[in-house]
Amino acid sequence: MRCLITALQLARNLPKSSHAVKIIEKHPKSSQDQYGRAITLFPRSSEMLDQLGLAETLAQQCFACRETVNYDKNGKEFPGRGWSFMENMKDTKWDFALVLRQKYQEEIFRQALRKEGVELEAPWELKSIEVLEGVVTGGHKVLASITNPETGVKRAVKCRYLIGADGGRSSVRRMMDIPFDGSSSEDQWVRVDGVIETDLPKPRTYCAIESPTHGNVLWAALDHGATRIGYAFTPERRKAYDVFDEEAAVKEAIASVKPFSLKFKQVDWWTVYVVGQRIARNFFVKDCVFLAGDACHTHSSGAAQGMNTGMHDAVNLGWKLSLVLQGLANPDILDTYEAERLPNVQKLINYDKDISRLMTMQLPENWQGDPDADVNEVLGQVMTEAATFSSGLGIYYEPDTYLNLTQSSDVSTVQPGQRAPDVALQKPATFEATRLQTVTPNTARFYIVLFAGDVAITRHHLSAFTSSFPQSHWLFDPKYPVSWITIFDGPGGPSTYESLGGMPFGSVFYDADHSAHERYGVCANKGAIIVLRPDGWAGTVTELGSAGKAALERYFRRFLVSRSGTKTPREQVLITV
Template identity: 50%
Template sequence: MAVNLGLDFDVVVVGGGPVGLLVAYQMARFGVSVCVLEKQDKETQDTFGRAIALFPRTMEQLDQLDLANAMLQLGFACRSSVTYKDGVEQVPGRVWTFMENIKGTVFDFALVLRQRYTEAIFREKLKSVGAVYFASTECTGFEVNDAASLDEYGVKSYWVNTKTQEKMTLKSKYLVGADGGRSFVRRHAEIPFDGDTSEDKWIRVDGIIDTDMPINRAYGAIESKTHGNVLWAPLDHGATRIGYAYTSEIAARYPDGVTEEVVVKEAIESMSPFQVKFREVHWWTLYTIGQRMARHFSTRNRIFLCGDAAHTHSSGAAQGLNTGIHDAVNLGWKLALQVRGFTKSEVLETYGLERKTAVEKLIDYDKDISLLMTHKWPSWYTGDKAADPYLVLGKIFEETTSFNTGLGISYSTNVLNQTPSVDISVTAGSRASDVELTVPGINQKTRLHRVARNQGKFWVVVFAGKVESTSSALQALRSFLYANNRLYLHPAIGWITVSASLGCSPYEAIGMVPFGDMYYDPAQEAHAEFGIDTAEGGVVIIRPDGLVGSGCGIDGAAISKYFSTILKFTI
């Protein structure tokens, strides 16, 4: 018999991995009722293993959601890399060298933290915001009432506890599938999963490892002709991951299949000529390489996919979890503002449009690097086939540094990303620079990303410039906002003032009450970073996820025009 909990949720999330937990945590944090249901018992499933590397832009996004600090306490901050060929260090190195010169962010490293710990942190944070979580609960079906308005609970989903066989039914306004590469949600919604699966297989094994390799607490690439481009990844808690290609030649040696003994033996061989000894084995896996993407990331205005449910690829560039987190952050605030009735439907529609462009780029790139890492040539390569594929691999990694770090990921013009109406050096849809600011009074340093945190609202950053030349524009903006309080006081909009003029108080610095909290820019470096003349000032509108929405002068009408295309209110 089905059990009705008597609870209706704004959003039901299928899948309690890091992506599902993050999208749910974000929405609950923004005032949306949400329920997460996970098929597995996470206390026993995959004790270690799975995704490990979190790159700078991912860490920035997690920091804006108050998640980074707990992860920094456990993770390994990797800022260096090494490449070995025939036991000799290659200088300059190849593949992971982009980690060594990351600029423009306080997260100038890759945080290496096994998924077990990431999920535990996310689950604890989810609990802290009052979201409902069920483990060992499997989705058996769902149906959508297309006649219901989006304010009604138009999705009915059906569930069974895998331990007790007890059934229940939930109603929600939206359903998010974050249930992995074999996603039930994707299949039940009949969304095609386009792409290919190759014949190539890789192995990953984690443990406590002793080695005579000279540099062993850096991200390493060991160039092998028999085991592909071998991954050496320092992990949290003093552990290490080795990853190598399980080629057909290796597989032929083990007709009875892969065991832990086989995995360890070949891991030791892959590291030749270095000596390797496993003191402990924590986890291992054998998996097939392929690249697939859902044809649609949403359907029927109610069902959304993110993470591996929407796209799968190799772990060659360590982008899987990073890409899933970017999905979750992008979807979370848009869905929350939609549920709360603040935004027009066009805003939520940008989720699939934006994320598909990023994933398409990743998949095209992943096809090449997964072949090169297996010591094979991509079909497009017309050069010398006797050459070293790892040289081309290193070049590709170097050319895609901004994509790998995530700092260069951007989206094209749409309803959220509108071309600035004045000549300033920001590009709509790109990451807002994390400029340094000064807190009034105490004169301590802070950062724009720290004060313009992801609180499910847009931030209007008024760069006030030098008040002696911008005073009249600031007063005009103040008058406009007094007359249009619905804009100034809207719960989806936050305000920040950045002043190049200093004073003993924010009021005295600009001769009026600032717009929201105020911070000083004494060296005008923040103004310069955004290309704003201190004699004229300007405005940069930042999306909840830290990307630039648009820019304009200190002009209330221009600010109002941007939000009139996004929010459900009239000025």
């Protein structure tokens, strides 16, 4: 699925006359058409998909989970444990877990790709990768050999970049000799999806059941009226079966939710798998080969982060690669993909090690507390600690001297590398309500947002900025991936021109109730300039006055380049699934 999101961004952003995106899939869709795998998108993932124009379609089919509950071994409700952090996901309109099985999500993404003229080609198996010596960075360095296992037809594909989104057993990772650090445990979990009958008091929730025999049992209400039951397949339970099949999986699921009753009217899917955590040592090698999703990190489903982490990979890579392929950004911007994503994946791995052990009734490996501590209580503490990371709203990229450039730290509480909060805005003239993320879609463009403050007070700051920054400046050139937005603090007037005393920069919106300026910590008497990256993180922050021009030039000159007017050959990106 990560490959679909990356491919969709490339297909939308790149001229079809000069670029091609090819996706090859080892297995035809029919052989993968199952209900299982990942199910949950947390708020930050939904926000990113919203900026790609996909979230509303997902919302049409999803189960929107806003309620969680935890039951102890006696079936008594025990607040504050398990998945309780999900009820505190605020500061976003997507303040819920968007539950939609991967099968249905992929259908939506594939349909969007077909509209862009991109189809998955299957079955095609990647046989070899050769990185050609002597080819300059950004040139056609990759020669991939692929074979159709049904017909035996062989093809060679020469491309500038290859993306391996081909799962935990990634052929791309293996062919590029990228170490996959980590380990698998002896712990096993079972997941069963289906339509059920039960006497559990709150069945249409995300809940945990503290089973003395099956660990911390997952109960997740799914789309289309289904439910997922997940439990630890302990060594004691394994001893009872010579063969563990669907019938056994259902039998153990029924036992795992005691004292509640459970009956499966229909089983959609089931699996048993080994719990482990691994991370690729590199996400980008040879200046031309990327890994994304499970190909570069695997972990348990204990924190429900697999699909979300892969989504963050895909979005982060998609806009950067789009700019490079258009000749608008230096190729070294691609190094920031690994620099930003790898540390956050490592954070997830660290959390997952603790969460997965606790769900299997074991204390964390490096536990320094009471050796007799209640594992369910410790699990609640760990999940609470990881709450903002799990929701994605607290994920940040470290400040650096490149994409997340600190220049002025006192004009806004939102700093470079942090998520840019979504805030309510008002359109001019009609006063129609909108939101910042709605007016800043991810089309591989940066947004320079002028928080103008109270223009009756900040007029001199605005005048100093506009007089030093004429609209003939290169940052207003339409060939650059930069758009401008001006936000006035206060209710709208009859004319934006009259409100400012001149033409504002870019599109104008009003902060009618002052909440946008307050959320960004921008003083209405001073204003601020905040650059939003295409993926919705803050890139840099600076003051509104005369120093603003130099600060913006300092930021964008680090990675933007002028685009040549010469015709380029047809480029190609190969994505393997």
